[in-house]
Structure formats: structure tokens, C-alpha cells
Amino acid sequence: MPDPDPDPDPDSDPAPDPETGSEPDVKFELAPPDGFEPV
Incomplete structure (x- = not known):
């Protein structure tokens, strides 16, 4: 299941x-x- 709110920076911390x-x-x-x- 893809992230509903993809992080623009994959190296950063994951979204809540x-x-x-x-x-x-x-x-x-x-x-x-x-x-x-x-x-």
C-alpha cells in the first residue's frame, strides 16, 4: 500500500x-x- 502522503525527501524522517x-x-x-x- 503506497504512502497516501509521499515524502518529497525519501532520506528524511517518515511522515506521521x-x-x-x-x-x-x-x-x-x-x-x-x-x-x-x-x-
């Missing part, structure tokens, strides 16, 4: 999931993108 209500920043904290290193 309407089913779970998860926010991009929350997903970022739980699952940082590959190569991400905390300062």
Missing part, C-alpha cells in the same frame, strides 16, 4: 502514521536513520 498517530520526531528517537550519531 495516521493509524498509530506516531510523530516523525518520535520515530526518529526510536529508530534513528543509518549513519546517525548522537552528539
